[in-house]
Amino acid sequence: xxxxxxxxxxxxxxxxxxxxxxxxxxxxxxxxxxxxxxxxxxxxxxxxxxxxxxxxxxxxxxxxxxxxxxxxxxxxxxxxxxxxxxxxxxxxxxxxxxxxxxxxxxxxxxxxxxxxxxxxxxxxxxxxxxxxxxxxxxxxxxxxxxxxxxxxxxxxxxxxxxxxxxxxxxxxxxxxxxxxxxxxxxxxxxxxx
Ligand code: SF4
Numbered sequence: 001x002x003x004x005x006x007x008x009x010x011x012x013x014x015x016x017x018x019x020x021x022x023x024x025x026x027x028x029x030x031x032x033x034x035x036x037x038x039x040x041x042x043x044x045x046x047x048x049x050x051x052x053x054x055x056x057x058x059x060x061x062x063x064x065x066x067x068x069x070x071x072x073x074x075x076x077x078x079x080x081x082x083x084x085x086x087x088x089x090x091x092x093x094x095x096x097x098x099x100x101x102x103x104x105x106x107x108x109x110x111x112x113x114x115x116x117x118x119x120x121x122x123x124x125x126x127x128x129x130x131x132x133x134x135x136x137x138x139x140x141x142x143x144x145x146x147x148x149x150x151x152x153x154x155x156x157x158x159x160x161x162x163x164x165x166x167x168x169x170x171x172x173x174x175x176x177x178x179x180x181x182x183x184x185x186x187x188x189x190x191x192x193x
Pocket of ligand 1: 103180182183
């Protein structure tokens with residue numbers, strides 16, 4: 001179970017660096033969150049993924065993130081309490097060839113904006129854990145969003161791919177079978193129907 005207090009963005013008296021971590025799903029969260037805590041960061045998670053479709057899948061992944069964060073002891077900010085995939089679809093329709101870039105950009109922009117508002121010195125994303133995501137593109141996107149007050153934390157979480165997968169399995173966290181959007185859900189069946 002995840003923990004939320006009333007003012008999740010308030011500053012802490014602890015002087016260790018604070019990082020806001022965009023979290024895409026539970027299995028991708030376990031290793032990065034743990035690693036960042038071990039490295040001495042004050043870690044907070046952000047669940048903002050209007051790209052996930054349909055609703056049942058979104059709820060499963062959100063629940064999985066809560067489970068993972070609760071086991072590790074990280075608080076989560078849930079930006080999209082009310083499920084609304086329209087914002088995502090408006091961004092990508094007629095631009096399907098760039099849809100992954102637009103999808104990553106949308107989520108990183110929001111993360112950076114919340115991080116700035118909350119006075120975090122760093123922001124990053126668990127998308128850097130997945131071997132299926134374009135690491136270089138995400139790194140460049142993150143760095144393009146940096147400000148003097150809030151830097152993109154570029155960490156190659158992929159080194160913990162096996163370990164993270166094993167940890168999430170042992171925690172019983174839901175594991176998805178497609179990236180998230182309706183396009184990726186459709187593509188997994190392409191050529192098989
Ligand atoms: S395939 Fe994944 S990264 Fe690409 S648009 Fe869909 S949800 Fe986003």
